[in-house]
Amino acid sequence: MKPNNIRIKDIASMAGVSVGTVDRVLHNRGKVSRDAARRIEKVLNKINYKPNLIAQTLGKNKNYRIVALIPNPALDPYWKQSFDGLKSGEEQLGQFGIHFILEYKYYDPHKKESFQESALKIFHSHPDGVLVAPLFYYASLPFFKKLSETKIPFILFNTHLVEANALSFIGQDLFKSGRLAGELMNIGQQPNSSYAIVHVNEDLSNSVHLVEKEHGFRDYFEKRGDAQRIGTFILNNLKSSAFQNQLESILQMPDLSGVYVSTSKVYLIAQYLKKRNPGVRIIGYDLIKENVSGLQEGHIDFIINQNPMRQAKLGIQSLANYLIFSKQIPSTYLFPLEVITPENVTSYLAHPGNLAGIVV
Amino acid sequence: MKPNNIRIKDIASMAGVSVGTVDRVLHNRGKVSRDAARRIEKVLNKINYKPNLIAQTLGKNKNYRIVALIPNPALDPYWKQSFDGLKSGEEQLGQFGIHFILEYKYYDPHKKESFQESALKIFHSHPDGVLVAPLFYYASLPFFKKLSETKIPFILFNTHLVEANALSFIGQDLFKSGRLAGELMNIGQQPNSSYAIVHVNEDLSNSVHLVEKEHGFRDYFEKRGDAQRIGTFILNNLKSSAFQNQLESILQMPDLSGVYVSTSKVYLIAQYLKKRNPGVRIIGYDLIKENVSGLQEGHIDFIINQNPMRQAKLGIQSLANYLIFSKQIPSTYLFPLEVITPENVTSYLAHPGNLAGIVV
DNA sequence: ATGAAAGCGCTAACAC
DNA sequence: GTGTTAGCGCTTTCAT
DSSP states (O other): OOSOOOOHHHHHHHHTSOHHHHHHHHTTOOOOOHHHHHHHHHHHHHHOOOOOHHHHHHHHOOOEEEEEEEEOGGGOHHHHHHHHHHHHHHHHHHHTTOOEEEEEEEEOTTOHHHHHHHHHHHHHTOOSEEEEOOOOSTTTHHHHHHHHHTTOOEEEESSOOGGGOOSEEEEOOHHHHHHHHHHHHHTTOOTTOEEEEEEESOOGGGOHHHHHHHHHHHHHHHHTTOOOOEEEEEEOOTTSTHHHHHHHHHHTSTTEEEEEESSGGGHHHHHHHHHHOTTOEEEEEOOOHHHHHHHHTTSOSEEEEOOHHHHHHHHHHHHHHHHTTOOOOOSEEEOOOEEEOTTTHHHHHSSTTOSOSSOO | OOSOOOOHHHHHHHHTSOHHHHHHHHTTOOOOOHHHHHHHHHHHHHHOOOOOHHHHHHHHOOOEEEEEEEEOGGGOHHHHHHHHHHHHHHHHHHHTTOOEEEEEEEEOTTOHHHHHHHHHHHHHTOOSEEEEOOOOSTTTHHHHHHHHHTTOOEEEESSOOGGGOOSEEEEOOHHHHHHHHHHHHHTTOOTTOEEEEEEESOOGGGOHHHHHHHHHHHHHHHHTTOOOOEEEEEEOOTTSTHHHHHHHHHHTSTTEEEEEESSGGGHHHHHHHHHHOTTOEEEEEOOOHHHHHHHHTTSOSEEEEOOHHHHHHHHHHHHHHHHTTOOOOOSEEEOOOEEEOTTTHHHHHSSTTOSOSSOO
16 A cells, blocks of 8 residues: 555565664665675666655754854845745744754855855854855855865855855746847837847856856847847946936937846836837836835836745755755756736735745 | 754644644644644744644555546647646656656547547546546536536646636636737837738637737737738648638738737648748747758747746646645746747757656 | 554664 | 664553
């Protein structure tokens, strides 16, 4: 009846040894004679043993201290969503009686020193695992090198640092994301249209990921042979009076038919642009509440959802899978590129951190 | 350190009783004095006890027999995906050592008798829980009434029968789905455009759900004040030579700019229509492989994903949550309306049944 | 009505 | 090296 009855006790009796010995070979803890090992292996080969994960965690009864390092959620609604995802994952594991103690560390997304400082502290605290959303490239590599050397497993999310050699990366393909934006921008537009790519309040030299989106966007049009007139703008000093001038200069582009904003900051400029030129299609990122309003009020036409919440939640789940259940986890897990429009936005709001657990 | 230390053992000692007694009040199994009950309640009120779900399932050591009833997966790739979702959920639970025995029953989606027959058999086998995708309305209500009377919990997915009074419904808001299709159809189109709604190989009288999509689609245009010229077509006899004539009559519509197919069957007609009139926008449902090709080869412009796989998987997870973990589960769980385009389709293919478990 | 105790499958400490 | 055993937190049976 039961699909998987075989207990380690059964294996033991089949191999004529004790459970202790079986356990030793299952986890190669050594201290087992070549003879016993062989007999056990033989049994193992023919029965396809699957350990009972539930009994396993209960038996281990171990606490894991893992620390998450993300940009300060108080500073940006996007990172607040990541934070919520971590919380949600933590709570879920707790409910199951899995002792995953999550500690949160924050850094200032505009100060690499702040990242490095927190990183160092984390390293010295010798956690069992680390989960990090690293915005800086070269500034963060030493940290990951240290973690690797100490064999502290770590997972990256949001931003991919290939050289970091993480256990796993969770995020999206940003080049494809840019291409998708290009496609959405292009639907039903006039052939002579021109477009603006806008990076809001970002130091591009530190933001390889935004550049990737831009490449993707341009690539889409280039491959179609109509790469004409795509302008890039970098907006800074959001508070200053100069800000509006910067927006005006975008609107000055001849035949401007669309603006692609590379981050969740699209809400900062959508309303103004749309008011000045209703024909301009606006595309940006993420379902933070400002952008939800933007969609519903008609200032924003498309949002591509990066799903920071689910990324973060999957991050801690993956760590649990690796640490507790000794599962192999994929070296890279790319989220789907979700297209949000005024008509489907509410359907995405219903279950924010959803679909990510036995307990939903 | 541990976020949730309190064991029922602790409660027992705090209340000056034994674990057995605490367990009895926790699950109101009766046989406990008013005095003891009061003392335990008092402790419970101040400590926010959360049972360790892992220990709980291990302790119970109970087998659940649940049966799933869906249209025959061999007959339709759409239902094959549902089947895969069930399988995946079953496997996941098995890995954790949760004894969830899933039995599969199939019916012919075009014969209500076939549904009724299987339903009856299921009822008489007295399962612990039932999961069903009910395509027929009135023909299936008696079955659900019986289940209710016998207190056999059941969950519906894919098609909502409000009167069935299920434990939970898992699916999508089809009216909104139709509206979304309208919006996608409308982007950048000429004001004088006309559109066709096509139902492929369906008996509409039995398919309330398809009518809902149609209403949503029409509603989108009506609310905008340009409801002009939307035609509805019902295609039958796919094999016959008359089929092509039916397609031609669609193409005959003046100013035809788009065709909205209400099911996954869109692949059957997309290529022909697109070849005859490349300007026609084609929108349909679901990421079955035929439609994936359709997107990639340019015959289909948009797919709205209903995610049958995840629906089914969530179905069995919900049943497990309810049966095993005594969780409250939402009476209706609506999936997001996912928009798939040629540019983001691959991002959806990577992890088909994903994001639905501790074990990912 | 209540408590004691065995058992779920696995881990890990301990004795030999 | 190997087997035995207590224990993880909860359920359930069995005396009392």
